[in-house]
Amino acid sequence: AVLDGFDLKVEPGQVVGLVGASGSGKSSVLAVLMRFYEPQEGAVLLDGIDARSLDASWIRGPRAVAMVSQDPALFAASVRDNIRYGRPDASDEEVAAAAAVANAAGFIERLPEGYGTFVGERGLQLSGGQRQRIAIARAVITDPKVLLLDEATSALDSESEALVQEALARISTGRTVIKVAHRLNTVRDADVIVVLEAGRVAEAGRHDELLAARGAFWSLMRAQDPGASA
Structure with missing residues (x-):
């Protein structure tokens, strides 16, 4: 999806979950962060520095930004x-x-x-x-200072997923983590959950806050697990 009017600030050390329907722009956010694509308008800032002024190989190199994709x-x-x-x-x-x-x-x-x-x-x-x-x-x-996870546990069975989620929770300490998730339970403990619709931020907040608001996240949760959003 094309990101249009997308605006998001992530604090150092935060764990941010990106959710939304298929095609809402979740993976596009990570692609722009990794400099696989350049924004035609606006900018991506890393510690206040325009990412376009940094070498792409440095961004993807050791101790900078690492990404685990759905199909590694x-x-x-x-x-x-x-x-x-x-x-x-x-x-x-x-x-x-x-x-x-x-x-x-x-x-x-x-x-x-x-x-x-x-x-x-x-x-x-x-x-x-x-x-x-x-x-x-x-x-x-x-x-890495920043860890990007693009539905990184979607290929695992439930037992393996639980083990990996535990491991990812351990390594998230002290670094910024941005997780794209289809299964909403995988971002339950995120500091902030961002709901994307058509390339824009529709809603953002903690899991319980978003459920209580009965907005976009609540609708996604209800579609995925009706009992969880009752």
């Missing part, structure tokens, strides 16, 4: 190298620590060659949930 790209390489892609100078110990945070260490250690296991083209030797957790570990190892 893995390379035809080892598990270790796929995680280390986030920060090529990372040690084996740092790779293992990042995997542990992402709740990936258990299944990696059970692979035929552990961290040295070749994942195949696009990671097809692994399940969707395993690919997702490796991508999360890759983001973790960069130690």
Whole structure:
């Protein structure tokens, strides 16, 4: 969706949930933040600095902004190298620590060659949930100031999702997190939930506040889980 009149300020260390119907502009917000697209009007400011004045590779590099997408790209390489892609100078110990945070260490250690296991083209030797957790570990190892999650747990079964949500809650401390979510329960604990409609902010607030207001968020919640919004 085209972002039109979109205005949002995110404070350092906040966890922000982006929700809305399909095509409302949720993923477009993250694409602009990552400088995959440039705004034709207005600007994206990072610590008050226009993002267009910063090198895109720096924004996406270590200790800046990291993104985990719904369908993460893995390379035809080892598990270790796929995680280390986030920060090529990372040690084996740092790779293992990042995997542990992402709740990936258990299944990696059970692979035929552990961290040295070749994942195949696009990671097809692994399940969707395993690919997702490796991508999360890759983001973790960069130690980003800003973490972008584009429906990052949508590929996981309920048990794996619970483990990853727990891990993401741990690594969210001290950094700014922006989560795009379709399943509204995944942003229940966000500091602010932003509801998008046609590329604009329709509503923003905490989970309980938005339910009490019976506005756009309440309507989304009712459509997804009628019992939760009664």
